[in-house]
Amino acid sequence: MDMFSGVGRRLDRTSGHWIDIGQHSLNGHERKVLFRNDGDGTFTDVAFVDGVDIDADGRGLSVFDYDRDGRVDLLLRNYRQPAELFHNTGGGGHWLALRLVGTRSNRDAVGARLRLETARGWQTRQVSAGSGYLSGSSLIQHFGLGPETRAMELDVLWPSGERTVLRDLSADRRYAIVEGAAAAVPLDGGGTTR
Numbered sequence: 001m002d003m004f005s006g007v008g009r010r011l012d013r014t015s016g017h018w019i020d021i022g023q024h025s026l027n028g029h030e031r032k033v034l035f036r037n038d039g040d041g042t043f044t045d046v047a048f049v050d051g052v053d054i055d056a057d058g059r060g061l062s063v064f065d066y067d068r069d070g071r072v073d074l075l076l077r078n079y080r081q082p083a084e085l086f087h088n089t090g091g092g093g094h095w096l097a098l099r100l101v102g103t104r105s106n107r108d109a110v111g112a113r114l115r116l117e118t119a120r121g122w123q124t125r126q127v128s129a130g131s132g133y134l135s136g137s138s139l140i141q142h143f144g145l146g147p148e149t150r151a152m153e154l155d156v157l158w159p160s161g162e163r164t165v166l167r168d169l170s171a172d173r174r175y176a177i178v179e180g181a182a183a184a185v186p187l188d189g190g191g192t193t194r
Contacts, residue, residue: 060135070095094145094171103179104160111159118148
């Protein structure tokens with residue numbers, strides 16, 4: 001038996017012998033974890049409590065708001081198993097969802113940095129694509145606002161170097177922000193916001 005092919009085999013570290021694992025994954029079927037931000041610089045694993053500590057052979061994860069309720073949902077892509085959608089039904093605070101449209105920059109605004117200020121402080125996001133193995137997340141940037149009903153300021157630094165600063169955005173809304181425009185356009189009705 002060739003010890004260096006390694007295909008379908010793994011090395012048992014205690015005996016030093018190769019073990020035939022056939023078609024099975026080398027690192028699948030671990031319990032999934034889901035961390036809640038405790039707001040004080042620490043995180044708590046809530047996977048068991050929320051029922052997502054499954055032992056599927058997860059390979060990719062997409063983060064997006066599939067039902068457009070302002071709560072971020074998860075789609076887990078598994079190896080040789082069906083994908084699983086984890087619908088976020090948790091209690092909610094307020095939120096903002098922002099879709100950036102580049103004109104001088106690339107159309108999806110990949111690389112843009114967003115800083116959002118509320119009375120509770122600043123949050124930062126960066127638009128990215130191709131962020132995971134066998135998966136991709138939404139290009140919509142989601143900000144959880146907690147009890148705050150408005151964002152005092154949004155500062156967008158576009159890949160082109162252009163900067164957009166918007167003030168006084170109402171919570172629980174989706175906005176489109178076009179590079180070079182002076183206002184955000186609500187995607188769910190209403191007028192523009194400056």
